[in-house]
Amino acid sequence: MKTPNILKEDIINAFNFRHATKEFDATKKVSDEDINFILKTANLSPSSFGFEPWHFVVVQDKELRELLKPVAWGAPLKLDTASHFVLGLSMKAPMVKHDAAYIMHMMKEVKQLPEDVIEMYSKFYREFQERDFDLDTDKKLFDWSAKQTYIALGNMMTAAALTGIDSCPIEGFHQEKAEALLKDKFGIDTNKYGLSFMVAFGYRKEDPAHEKSRRNMEDIVTWK
Numbered sequence: 001m002k003t004p005n006i007l008k009e010d011i012i013n014a015f016n017f018r019h020a021t022k023e024f025d026a027t028k029k030v031s032d033e034d035i036n037f038i039l040k041t042a043n044l045s046p047s048s049f050g051f052e053p054w055h056f057v058v059v060q061d062k063e064l065r066e067l068l069k070p071v072a073w074g075a076p077l078k079l080d081t082a083s084h085f086v087l088g089l090s091m092k093a094p095m096v097k098h099d100a101a102y103i104m105h106m107m108k109e110v111k112q113l114p115e116d117v118i119e120m121y122s123k124f125y126r127e128f129q130e131r132d133f134d135l136d137t138d139k140k141l142f143d144w145s146a147k148q149t150y151i152a153l154g155n156m157m158t159a160a161a162l163t164g165i166d167s168c169p170i171e172g173f174h175q176e177k178a179e180a181l182l183k184d185k186f187g188i189d190t191n192k193y194g195l196s197f198m199v200a201f202g203y204r205k206e207d208p209a210h211e212k213s214r215r216n217m218e219d220i221v222t223w224k
Contacts, residue, residue, distance in 0.1 A: 018161035024081040024202035042152040053091035053145035074172015082200035090145035098126040170198040
């Protein structure tokens with residue numbers, strides 16, 4: 001496999017370029033090639049045990065975007081102007097519990113692990129849930145899935161920035177009402193999936209008013 005050859009300066013420039021774009025230029029559209037590239041970085045993102053507890057819904061239908069507005073107070077302007085609008089779904093307990101059919105499917109069909117490795121993997125995964133991380137409730141299991149899905153979110157936004165595409169992550173929504181809408185109008189099985197985040201992609205209408213501000217490195221990193 002070819003080793004990536006990307007200049008560190010280009011990566012830092014992309015992080016400085018990226019900002020939470022509040023309003024996009026509605027006349028500019030992200031190409032099919034570019035949005036598929038962004039989604040591919042989600043597909044290739046790492047996850048705990050490699051179980052990929054996520055699904056992404058790309059909402060391009062204007063009527064469905066309108067339906068999202070009342071349940072997502074942080075999204076209306078983005079829903080109106082973003083080229084692409086993505087819902088990040090995370091798997092709930094029935095999908096990711098140690099003895100779930102999906103987990104066995106991942107090990108057998110996707111990873112194609114030998115039986116002895118599956119037995120070992122299953123033992124580690126059960127101990128991880130029951131002992132190491134104390135994932136003993138449906139809420140805890142969903143929160144664990146959401147943590148994995150956020151890795152994909154970060155990778156998508158970074159990939160977008162590296163190609164000059166803007167983004168905005170959104171948590172400004174009413175989770176219960178949003179999931180009821182997803183079940184009723186989007187055909188999402190909300191017994192299996194919950195909504196973790198929304199994210200918009202497109203091209204900024206205006207440059208940010210202020211330069212990016214962050215705490216100093218010595219405030220966030222400790223060396224021992």
